[in-house]
Amino acid sequence: MEAKEQIRTIQFGNVLETDHHKHIFSNNKKSVSLYKKSMKKAIKLIANHLENRDTPFTGTSITSIREKIDAIGLEENFEGKSLDYVLDELKAIYLNDCIHFHDPKYIAHLNCPILTPTLVAEAFISSLNSSMDTWDQSTGATFIELKLVEWTIEKLGYPQRADGIFTSGGTQSNMMGLLLARDHYIKTHYDIDPKMDGLPADASKFRVLCSEVSHFSLKKNLSLLGLGQNAVVPVAVDSDFKMNVHALKKVIQQQKDLGNIPIAIVGTAGTTDFGSIDPLTEIAAIAAENKLWFHVDAAYGGGLLISEKHKNKLEGIEFSDSVTIDYHKTFYQPVSSSGFFMRDKLYVDYIKYHADYLNSKEQEDEGIPNMVKKSIQTTRRFDALKLWFTLRIIGTKGLSTYMEKAIDNALFTANLLRNRDDFELIHHPEISTIVFRYTPWKADERSFCGLNSYIRKAIFNEGKAIITSTKVYNEVFLKFTLLNPLTTPADIEEIIALIVAHGQEYSLIN
Ligand SMILES: Cc1ncc(COP(=O)(O)O)c(C=O)c1O
Incomplete structure (x- = not known):
């Protein structure tokens, strides 16, 4: 070890400890003390900042922020700085001019103010750093997430055989819906296992119908799924920006006449611009009649599920095959917190993979719960704890x-x-x-x-x-x-x- 780098060393058990080791979050007394002091300083700074700003933004320029950040040498002498120094610096480069979503006059995008219980949950999520992929990295966290999945399934009115998973956001949840729709169609219409063999030649003719004001993530996801953005067929909306079901029926027929293959309809429950909710019950009937997958993008409107006053607006969502819900929009959760739900847990087969080091087939046979089979992520945050704190402290x-x-x-x-x-x-x-x-x-x-x-x-x-x-x-x-x-x-x-x-x-x- 270089003498310069080894600022101070002490013998700790059999481990030669350098001063840098106190930064490793552990049960070492110095680490615990540093943790307490650091968090106290951070919380004090955030609280002071909150109390001293009463507008959502300061109006500073892009150039001024960029210049301050450009001026910082990340590796100056290869040494770190003190927390006080870094917090002071943060004020100048970020905190003073950050956007305040919690300000009553921030009414721009779908960013909600967040709830204090979720910030307490965040402290546990990031400090204990459980990873939701497997039981041996998450233990109780797995059952907490599962309980919230069951809770949401019940609110959706889905049958008992339904399942779900927390995701990173609506974009990822929509991708899962489209992935299941694509692979379900392939599995039921071709002698091909899409998971093993990829796409059939006909895939270039697959079409997904959604309203002309649906979210752009559908197009982006279809290109990632190998079907191309042109697979999205926009359906006209009525004067309230809801999908026009007569136009939908026409478009399905037109696509068939063109030799294309409609595989799914996506209904939006809360469009990004207008908050319009497509006529879900009627769309579900058209999907069933044409044997099409029905995904509902309720990234925005999902929050209505818990309102006695407004839940009727989501009627018909219970007939869908899959649903996207963003808790980080209308359940007032910090980013990220989102969910994907499927009507039948058997659909998990389209994404399930057994890795010997992680979730072997033997473990599944033993009944050890492993969430990784349901997710397109591997390492995954324990975001569910934020919703748990919300329901336990604030209540539905x-x-x-x-x-x-x-x-x-x-x-x-x-x-x-x-x-x-x-x-x-x-x-x-x-x-x-x-x-x-x-x-x-x-x-x-x-x-x-x-x-x-x-x-x-x-x-x-x-x-x-x-x-x-x-x-x-x-x-x-x-x-x-x-x-x-x-x-x-x-x-x-x-x-x-x-x-x-x-x-x-x-x-x-x-
Ligand atoms: C209707 C709708 N779907 C999907 C998304 C994507 O959600 P996320 O930003 O969480 O990926 C949004 C985002 O605003 C949305 O409004």
């Missing part, structure tokens, strides 16, 4: 009030905008997003696109609120995604006033 009833408040806020916003001549609202909010635009002049005078793009950017650069924009039929619209139950009608009115103020500013300079 408490949790359901958050989304109910968000939905009330969306209805309040819709009424507000409908009563104004200078705004155009293009849908009735079904969950908690609102898509609209500022229209202070007549449509035939000038386009509204430049104006609404300017408003979004100006509000972001000012930092007092964060909203977003999207394109509907090639026109720019503004979007609110209301998830925070602490957002008040007064906050919404203030944000509308900001939109008008920046809109007027645009009119003056253009």
Whole structure:
């Protein structure tokens, strides 16, 4: 060992311990003491930061942040710095200007505020670092996850034979749904085992039907699954941005006439822009009639399952073959926490793999639970513990009030905008997003696109609120995604006033 590197060494049992060893999280007294002190400092810094910022953003520039980070030499003298130094540095390069999703005026994307019990759970998740792939890396964690899977299955109204798994997000859950749909079709229509032999020549004709406003992850996943983005066939939506079932029937027939092979329909329960929920019961019937897999992307709308007031909006989800639910959207969980559910546990066979070192066939025969067979990941976080803390501490009833408040806020916003001549609202909010635009002049005078793009950017650069924009039929619209139950009608009115103020500013300079 180099004398310089070996700052201080002490004999500890048979192990020669260097000062660096205290950083290894262990039962060593020095490590435990360092852990306690470090976490205390981190928590103090975060709490101070929370108390001293009352806007979702500071409005700082990309250049200013990039320059500060560029200036840091990661390997200066190959030595580390003290925690105090690094925390101070973090303030400058990240903390001072980070985006606050918990701020009542952050109403941009599908990022929810998170719950304090989940942060306590995170402390256990990251410190004990269980990995969910096998029993011998997770023990009790496996049964905690399984209990939450069963809980969600019951909320979905799935039969007892259903199964599920926590995933990294809606994108991964959607991929699992499409993977099962693809392999189920192959297994039942060809003399091929897709897991062993890959895809049949016909695979280039496989088609998946989903609404024209469904999430882009479907296209991305189909390209990863070897079917190509062109396998997605968009189905027209009605005036509420829900899949039009007459158009769906027509598209299925058209695809068959073209010689293509429809294999699945994806219904969305909560589209990203409009929160619209496709008519799930009718789609399920069309899927059954045509022997197609029916996947529901409820990444956003899944939270309604626990609301007595709104769960009826998801009627028909129980007839699906698979479902995506993002707990990190409408169950108020920190990223990441998501789930994939399948109607029949036999479908696990399409992804199951036995690795001798991990989950051998013998272990399965002995009844040792190994979650890795159900997942497309191997090492996997114990994200389920966050939902566990949420249900144990806040309870389903408490949790359901958050989304109910968000939905009330969306209805309040819709009424507000409908009563104004200078705004155009293009849908009735079904969950908690609102898509609209500022229209202070007549449509035939000038386009509204430049104006609404300017408003979004100006509000972001000012930092007092964060909203977003999207394109509907090639026109720019503004979007609110209301998830925070602490957002008040007064906050919404203030944000509308900001939109008008920046809109007027645009009119003056253009
Ligand atoms: C409807 C829908 N599906 C899937 C996703 C992807 O989820 P994730 O970002 O968790 O991968 C999103 C993300 O916003 C979504 O809105």
